[in-house]
Every structure is written in structure tokens, then in C-alpha cells.
Amino acid sequence: MSDTTQVATEVGSKVKTSKQTVDRYFSSIGWKPFPFQRSVWRAYLDGNSGLVHSATGTGKTLAVWMGPILKWLEENPDPSKWNPKRPPACRVLWITPLRALAGDTEASLRAPIDGLGLPWQLESRTGDSKQSAKTRQLKKLPTALVTTPESLSLMLTHEKLLDQLANVESVIVDEWHELLGTKRGIQTELALARLRKLNPNLRTWGVSATLGNLPEAMESLVGVEPVGPTCIVEGYKKKRLKLESIVPAMIERFPWSGHIGTKMVPQVVERLEQVNSALIFANTRSQTEIWYQHLLKHRPDWAGKIALHHGSLDTSVRRWVEDALRDGSLRAVVCTSSLDLGVDFTAVDLVFQIGSPKGAARLLQRAGRSGHQPDAESRLAFVPTNALELVELAAAQDAIRSGHLEARPLLNKPLDVLAQHTVTIAIGGGFDSIELLNEVRTCRSYQSLSEQEWQWVLDFVVQGGSSLEAYPEFHRVEIVDGRHQVSLRRTITMHRMNIGTIVSDASMKVKYLKGKTLGSAEERFLSKLNSGDKFLFAGKLVSLVRVKDNVAYVRRATGAPDSVPRWMGGRMPLSSELSAALRKKLEEAANGKLIGREMKSLKRLFAIQSRWSKLPRSNQLLIEKIETRGGHQLFLFPFEGRLVHEGLAALLAYRISRSQKTTFTMACNDYGIVLQSPHQVDIEKLAAQKLFSTENLVGDILDSMNSTEMAKRQFRQIARVAGLIHPGYPGQRKSASHVQASSNLFFDVFCEYDPDNLLLQQSRREVLEFQLESHRMFDALDRIENSEIVVTKPPKITPLSFPLLVDKLRESVSSETLADRIRRMQQQLETAADNVA
Incomplete structure (x- = not known):
């Protein structure tokens, strides 16, 4: 036998032995590895990087985690030589998108380590970690470290850690679909590029579910020039899923959004009584507060058996809820996306979704929180907040069945994130500008970064750019012997304190006058309250006592609330994929095909819409012209989602006013737009004159809206990420107005002295891309321009136009008066519909 053959035989024997060890571990816990998990292990052992795509709760974590364990077992086959007191050096970095998930992730990863008796040291490093642990880790990293994008970037500022990071064998990014297409995802891409620079043989693996654009996701993860082979491993794409709708006994033919579906509380309670444990997802934090109170009002004996969970609650409260869910002591938790990811609650056997999830992928993700095991069935009950949302659910079910999940649109070279990363690398040992440029270009987001743009970033971090060079505080990076580095202690401290890309609205702690912290609410909400005002927070009714030192002090209250906190960012846009599926379902209804329980329940609503106006087909744009006491109303139904409609409303009003002198008030929802004018508008003539043209779209958008003010608001985030402004030191945070x-x-x-500043250009581009979804607006106008324009003149407000009319009335009518007025309008329309029928 040759030496080569003997070595190959020994290696093969080690591989076989390590796999047998892992198989025995799986057998000991009553499991058997799935084929896709074995595929990942083989790929890992062969030196691959890759992306694992599988449904929620189907074993993705063990698929990627056992690869590094198998490789170590191959290298260390003799357990007698394992020494727990001398754990191996750092081999694996596990990146989680949320620091709140770190504890659960660590528990999941620890189970195989303990089960196999490995001498590995596993720890977490996030913003919640104790300072003593962080200090210890600066000297020696554990064998495996669970961390976040921000903490990983922070580690890169410590030159003493670079040698250890250079020996890391693999990086695993959990829930990659949550980071993809965000600035935190870009921050992760840049950090991965640095780690691959330190170790060219680094294996990079991602874990994802519910994602439509896998090749792009893969390239963003492993870079555009991966050193080794790469692969995408598909696991269980279609886990057993049961979706049901809790359909109201009486469908309102003239629905509106505003009562937040709380009429459905009795039906939800009835379903809750049939299960052991459930998650009740709402789309906003305000909804969770309201639903929690209504559930308790309906079943006061459930106090202590149901709980509340959202991102503004104090960490200790959230952890208590999560622990109680695990041990099965809670019947239900009303939550937002704070429980969307990663956390493994096997006790949950039913998920409720309050209102439309606005996307098929999100619906699938949330459904997967129940039956969180590969062989279990995921169950979700949908609770509509108005009748038309039943069409959205029917459309989402079609999209799930056909596999048309939403793609995550990717960002293109945001320079604020690159400027922050450049300072990070300058602190962590410094860099040569050409070498770092080549490294950055391996990131998908920056592969087209020009030398001029790179030079601008360097000038910005070295001297503040052309307009700030006279101010020493903006000279953050120095050039010493051709190498960029940072030596000023103040610059290093400020940068480390403010690393990150999440820029939220300024918030205040909400705390009992004598007692514990409840959580945090936005400054803009609390600043409008007077002493004594009552509001719902953390599931309790409290009244404001005073605001002092950025803390809102409250006491328990009784009676009815004056308000509920409104957190920004709660309006999720309807996805383009779901919009298309929604138009298709309406076309089916127009053709008399009502498929599924949801669509059949809307038969009476569709009948009135068809009789008074029309149900549009997917190649039509429906416009309803209705004259009311308020003036001449134009209702347009592109079915493209609220964000697109907000931009379209302003654009169309601007274009009409250029041809006809008039003024408009407007409102929009996910389905359409209403433009009200004191003058009649010849919409047919204007449509023929390219009202819906894509020509000069960007220019008209910018002229039709207060784009400068919008860009200013967006620039605030960019300036913070790029390091121009700082929120202040811990405990001494600057107010929102100051920032x-x-x-x-x-x-x-x-604008005045440096109009070509690339951060200015970025702020304008982000307004168009993020706030106005200009690319979707272009696609919508292009579709409309090639569609049939159908104009009707209904005798009454139609089922489709009614919710838009309600949204417009909100601007001028108080909430109590509005509710009464809506009920009267509904009653009149229902009577008219019955008379016609």
C-alpha cells in the first residue's frame, strides 16, 4: 500500500467515525438526520461555503452547526485527549440578526456540544453581554461565539483580536433573509469581506427561510469572488401547513380599517380555548397593546395566562414572557415581529395573524412559529381587520402554493455604511487604501464602486470632505507613511460607542414613579402628553406624572385611555408579489370564480361592487367618479400598496394641476387613491394625454412633493451612520430635536457649499427608493399605461371606495365623531344596497 493510499484510508476512517458519532447523538435524542442536513455536512467538509434554504422549524440550525463539529471530530478523533480546561481556539462565529435571539441560539448550539461531550467553549457577545465577559474575550475568544453584526464590527476595531479572527474556520449567518437588503446586511457583508481577507480559506454559511431571490442572497453572503466552491442547499421548502380564516358571521359590504379587528375578539377567544399555547401576531406595537386589553376584558380570568411582547418593552419583561412560553405556562402571547425569528417555542401549537401580513413570505414565516419541528404541522388562523383583507389572504395562499415568495431588493453601495466601516478598519490596525478598495469590491453591494467614489469616502473620513476640512473634529483618520489609521482616543471611543446602522426615532424610558422600568416609547409621542394623560403601555393603563432626564415617569391608572403610543415604522407596505396576486384574485371574482372560503364569503360585497361600478381585471385600471357633499371625488385602484400610492397620489395631483387649475385633498390605502377637488376633472381626457406616463417620472416626483424636507429627514440617518453626528454618551443622550x-x-x-456631496445624493436616492418606492411606481405606471382605463360613475360610494373615503375623513373629524359618522354612512349604504338587491 502506498503512503498516499494509507493516508486516504486513515482520513476516510476518521470521517466515517465522526459521522457515526453524530448519528449516535441524533439517535439519542430520537431524531434521524435529514438528507439535506447530510448534504450540508458533506459540502462543509469539502470546503464549501453556501446558503441553506429551508422552511421554518425544519432543522436548519443543526444542518449548518454540525459541519464545524464534524470537522473538529475528524481532526480530534480520540476523546481521551480532549481537555475541557483547555478548549480549542476560536473556530466558529455565529451571527444572529437580533441580540435578543443570542440566548436562545446559544442554548440550541450548546445541546450538541454537551450531548457529544465536546471540550468546546461557547459564549455570546452582544450589547447585552456583561463588560467582564467582553474584557475576557478580548484576551481569548471562545471556541464558538454568538454575536451580532454590530458586535462583530466592534471586534474588528480591536487589533489584538485580529490574529484570533484570522484563525476562525467558519462564519455562520443566521436568518440571512432578515439582514439581506438592509444596511445591517451591508455592514455584515463588509465584516465578512474583512474576515475573508484575514483568512482566505474561511467558510461562510448562511441560514435562510422564505426567500425569493436565492442567487442574489448567496452572492451577497459569500462575495462576488469566493475563493472556494459554493452551493445552495434546499431543505424543506413546503413544510406541512394549515391556514384557516376566522371569517366574521356577517361580512360588512362597506368595510373600513380603524376598529383594528377587535370585533373578532370573541371568535379568537373561542379558538384559544381549544389550544394549549398560541402566538397572536399583530402588525404594529399599538395593535398588540389594544388586542391584549380587549382579550383581558373579554376573559379577565386569563390575567397572568396571557402576555404582551414587543420591541419597546423592557428586556427583563420580554425574557420572562419567552421563558413562560417555553415552559408552557402561558396560554397566549400578543406580539409583533419581535417573536418572528429564531426563538424556538415548541409549546406553541397555533399562530394567529391579526390583519394582513402584507406578504406571503411573512405569513409563511409567522406560521412556522407553530409546530416548530420538522415533522409537525404549522397552523395559522387569519383574523381580518376588514373584509377586503380576506382577498389578501386568498392571494397569499395562492402565492405560497405556487412558490412565488417575495424577493428582497438589495441595496447598492450606501456610502454612509462604507464610511463607518472604513473608520472601523482604520482603528483596527489601519489599512492601505488600494488593498481595502479591492477588499470592499468583493462585496456584492460595492462591486461597482468607482475609484472616484472611494477617494471621496477617504477624503470624507480623513478631513471631513471639501466643506468640513477646517474643523479638526472631522479629521478622524490619519495617513502615516501611506497607511490610514486612527490614533486619537476620543475618536476611537466615539466610534466604538456609535457603531451600527439602526437609526430609530429618539425614545424615552417609561418608568413607574416608584418601581421598575416598563420599556421605552417614542419621544414624539410622549412629548405631546400632558401630566395626568392616560395611555396603554406594556399591557397596563398608566398616567403620565412628569418627564425628567429623558425618562417618562408614570403611575398606575384606572378608567379609559386617552391614547395609545404610536410607534413609527409600523406601516408595512404590500409587497409587489402580493399586489400582483391580489389583482389576479379580483379578476377571478370579476369572471365569477370565487375560489376558496375567503373569496366565497365576499360574494355579497363583490355583487354590490359589480352592480354599482366594476370589479377590475388585472389588465385594467378602475377609476370611479363620485360627487359628494365634499366635492368631486376620483377613486383610482392600482392595487400596488400604500407606499406606491402615496407617491402616485402626489404625482397625479401635480400633473392634473398643470393642466387644470384646481386643488386636491387626498388619501390612500393599499388598494387605491382618492383625490378630492372642488372642480370636476376630465380624467378620461387627461389619461389620453399621458397622465400615467413614465416620462420624466423622477423629475415630476421631486416637483410634486416636498422632496427637500424628505431628504433632510433621510439625511439625519445617513449623517448618524457616517459619523457626522453622535447621539451622545450613555446616560447623556442628546434630544431628538438637538440631533x-x-x-x-x-x-x-x-447644499450651499458642497452640492456634489455624495451623502446628499444618497439621501435623495434613498427617499426615492425607500420612502416612495420609485422603482415600483415606475413599474406601476408602465403597467397602467399599457392597461385599459375603465371609468365608472357609481350612484353611491362603492365597497372599494368606502375605506378610502373614511381615511380622508380622518383628517378633519375627531375619532369619536368619525366612528359615529362611519356607522351612519355604512347603515345608509347597506340599506341602499338591500333596496337595489
Whole structure:
């Protein structure tokens, strides 16, 4: 036998032995590895990087985690030589998108380590970690470290850690679909590029579910020039799923959004009584507070058996809820996306979705929180907040069945994130500009970064750019012997304190006058309250006592609330995929095909819409012209989602006003737009004159809206990420107005003295892309321009136009008066519909 053959035989024997060890572990816990898990292990052992795509709760974690364990077992086959007191050096970095998930992730990863008796050391490093642990880790990293994108970037500022990071064998990014297409995802891409620079043989693996654009996701994860082989491993794409709708006994033919579906509380309670444990997902934090109170009001004996969970609650409260869910002591938790990811609650056997999830992928993700085991059935009950949302559910079910899940649109070279990363690398040992440029270009987001753009970023971090070079505080990076580095202690401290890309609205702690912290609410909400005002928070009714030192002190209250906190960012847009599926379902209804329980329940609503106006087909744009006491109303139904409609409303009003002198008030929802004018508008003539043209779209958008003010608001986030402004030291945070004033000052200075500033250009581009979804607006106008324009003149407000009319009335009518007025309008329309029938 040759030496080569003997070595190959020994290696094969080790591989076989390590796999047998892992198989025995699976057998000991009553499981058997799935084929896709074995595929990942083989790929890992062969040196591959890759992306694992599988449904929620089908074993993705063990698929990627056992690869590094198998490789170590191959290298260390003799357990007698394992020494727990001398754990192996750092081999694996596990990146989780949320620090709240770190504890659960660590528990999941620890189970195989303990089960196999490995001498590995497993720890977490996030913003919640104790300072003593962070200090210890600066000297020696554990064998496996669970961390976040922000903490990983922070580690890269410590030059003493670079040698250890250079020996890391693999990086695993959990829930990659949540990071993809965000600035935190870009921050992760840049950090991965640095780690691959330190170790060219680094294996990079991602874990994802419910994702439509896998090749792009893969390239963003492993880079555009991966050193080794790469692969996408598909697991269980279609886990057993049971979706049901809790359909109201009486469908309102003239629905509106505003009562937040709480009429459905009795039906939800009835379903809750039939299960052991459930998650009740709402789309906003405000909804969770309201639903929690209504459930308790209906079943006061459930106090202590149901709980509340959202991102603004104090960490200790959220952890208590999560632990109680695990041990099965809670019947239900009303939550937002704070429980969407990663956390493994096998006790949950039913998920409720309150209102439309606005996307098929999100619906699938949330359904997967129940039956969180590969062989279990995931069950979700949908609770509509108005009748038309039943069409959305029917459309989402079609999209899931056909596998048309939403793609995550990707970002293209955001320079604020790159500027922050450049300072990070300058602190962590420094860099050569050409070498770092080549490294950055391996990221998908920056592969087209030009030398001019790179030079601008360097000038910005070295001297503050052309307009700030006279101010030493913006000279963050120095050039010493041709190498970029940072030596000023203050610069290093400030940068480390503010690493990250999440820029939220300023918030205040909400705390009992004598007692514990409840959580945090946005400053803009609390600043409008007077002493004594009552509001719902953390599932309790409290009244404001005073605001002092950025803390809102409250006491328990009785009676009815004056308000509920409204957190920004709660409006999820309807996805383009779901919009298309929604138009298809309406076309089926127009053709008399009502498929499924949801669509059949809307038969009476569709009948009135068809009789008074029309149900549009997917190649038609329906426009309803209705004259009311308020004026001439134009209702347009593109079915493209609220964000697109907000931009379209302003654009169309602007274009009409150029041809006809008039003024408009407007409102929009996910389905359509209403434009009200004191004058009649010849919409047919204007449509023939290219009202819906894509020509000069960007220019008209910018002219039709207060784009400068929108860009100023967006610039605030960019300025914070790029390091121009700082929120302040811990315990000494600057107020929102102070930070806003600072960013506005920079914005105005750049506009006047540095109009070609690339951060200014980025803020305008992000307004178009993020706030107005200009690419979707272009696609919508292109579709409409090639569609049939159908104009009707209904005798009454139709089922499709009614919710838009309600949204417009909100601007001028108080909430109590509005509710009464809506009920009267509904009653009149229902009577008219019955008379016609």
C-alpha cells in the first residue's frame, strides 16, 4: 500500500467515525438526520461555503452547526485527549440578526456540544453581554461565539483580536433573509469581506427561510469572488401547513380599517380555548397593546395566562414572557415581529395573524412559529381587520402554493455604511487604501464602486470632505507613511460607542414613579402628553406624572385611555408579489370564480361592487367618479400598496394641476387613491394625454412633493451612520430635536457649499427608493399605461371606495365623531344596497 493510499484510508476512517458519532447523538435524542442536513455536512467538509434554504422549524440550525463539529471530530478523533480546561481556539462565529435571539441560539448550539461531550467553549457577545465577559474575550475568544453584526464590527476595531479572527474556520449567518437588503446586511457583508481577507480559506454559511431571490442572497453572503466552491442547499421548502380564516358571521359590504379587528375578539377567544399555547401576531406595537386589553376584558380570568411582547418593552419583561412560553405556562402571547425569528417555542401549537401580513413570505414565516419541528404541522388562523383583507389572504395562499415568495431588493453601495466601516478598519490596525478598495469590491453591494467614489469616502473620513476640512473634529483618520489609521482616543471611543446602522426615532424610558422600568416609547409621542394623560403601555393603563432626564415617569391608572403610543415604522407596505396576486384574485371574482372560503364569503360585497361600478381585471385600471357633499371625488385602484400610492397620489395631483387649475385633498390605502377637488376633472381626457406616463417620472416626483424636507429627514440617518453626528454618551443622550438640528445644519451647509456631496445624493436616492418606492411606481405606471382605463360613475360610494373615503375623513373629524359618522354612512349604504338587491 502506498503512503498516499494509507493516508486516504486513515482520513476516510476518521470521517466515517465522526459521522457515526453524530448519528449516535441524533439517535439519542430520537431524531434521524435529514438528507439535506447530510448534504450540508458533506459540502462543509469539502470546503464549501453556501446558503441553506429551508422552511421554518425544519432543522436548519443543526444542518449548518454540525459541519464545524464534524470537522473538529475528524481532526480530534480520540476523546481521551480532549481537555475541557483547555478548549480549542476560536473556530466558529455565529451571527444572529437580533441580540435578543443570542440566548436562545446559544442554548440550541450548546445541546450538541454537551450531548457529544465536546471540550468546546461557547459564549455570546452582544450589547447585552456583561463588560467582564467582553474584557475576557478580548484576551481569548471562545471556541464558538454568538454575536451580532454590530458586535462583530466592534471586534474588528480591536487589533489584538485580529490574529484570533484570522484563525476562525467558519462564519455562520443566521436568518440571512432578515439582514439581506438592509444596511445591517451591508455592514455584515463588509465584516465578512474583512474576515475573508484575514483568512482566505474561511467558510461562510448562511441560514435562510422564505426567500425569493436565492442567487442574489448567496452572492451577497459569500462575495462576488469566493475563493472556494459554493452551493445552495434546499431543505424543506413546503413544510406541512394549515391556514384557516376566522371569517366574521356577517361580512360588512362597506368595510373600513380603524376598529383594528377587535370585533373578532370573541371568535379568537373561542379558538384559544381549544389550544394549549398560541402566538397572536399583530402588525404594529399599538395593535398588540389594544388586542391584549380587549382579550383581558373579554376573559379577565386569563390575567397572568396571557402576555404582551414587543420591541419597546423592557428586556427583563420580554425574557420572562419567552421563558413562560417555553415552559408552557402561558396560554397566549400578543406580539409583533419581535417573536418572528429564531426563538424556538415548541409549546406553541397555533399562530394567529391579526390583519394582513402584507406578504406571503411573512405569513409563511409567522406560521412556522407553530409546530416548530420538522415533522409537525404549522397552523395559522387569519383574523381580518376588514373584509377586503380576506382577498389578501386568498392571494397569499395562492402565492405560497405556487412558490412565488417575495424577493428582497438589495441595496447598492450606501456610502454612509462604507464610511463607518472604513473608520472601523482604520482603528483596527489601519489599512492601505488600494488593498481595502479591492477588499470592499468583493462585496456584492460595492462591486461597482468607482475609484472616484472611494477617494471621496477617504477624503470624507480623513478631513471631513471639501466643506468640513477646517474643523479638526472631522479629521478622524490619519495617513502615516501611506497607511490610514486612527490614533486619537476620543475618536476611537466615539466610534466604538456609535457603531451600527439602526437609526430609530429618539425614545424615552417609561418608568413607574416608584418601581421598575416598563420599556421605552417614542419621544414624539410622549412629548405631546400632558401630566395626568392616560395611555396603554406594556399591557397596563398608566398616567403620565412628569418627564425628567429623558425618562417618562408614570403611575398606575384606572378608567379609559386617552391614547395609545404610536410607534413609527409600523406601516408595512404590500409587497409587489402580493399586489400582483391580489389583482389576479379580483379578476377571478370579476369572471365569477370565487375560489376558496375567503373569496366565497365576499360574494355579497363583490355583487354590490359589480352592480354599482366594476370589479377590475388585472389588465385594467378602475377609476370611479363620485360627487359628494365634499366635492368631486376620483377613486383610482392600482392595487400596488400604500407606499406606491402615496407617491402616485402626489404625482397625479401635480400633473392634473398643470393642466387644470384646481386643488386636491387626498388619501390612500393599499388598494387605491382618492383625490378630492372642488372642480370636476376630465380624467378620461387627461389619461389620453399621458397622465400615467413614465416620462420624466423622477423629475415630476421631486416637483410634486416636498422632496427637500424628505431628504433632510433621510439625511439625519445617513449623517448618524457616517459619523457626522453622535447621539451622545450613555446616560447623556442628546434630544431628538438637538440631533435633528445638527443634521439639518450639515444638510444646509452641504447644499450651499458642497452640492456634489455624495451623502446628499444618497439621501435623495434613498427617499426615492425607500420612502416612495420609485422603482415600483415606475413599474406601476408602465403597467397602467399599457392597461385599459375603465371609468365608472357609481350612484353611491362603492365597497372599494368606502375605506378610502373614511381615511380622508380622518383628517378633519375627531375619532369619536368619525366612528359615529362611519356607522351612519355604512347603515345608509347597506340599506341602499338591500333596496337595489
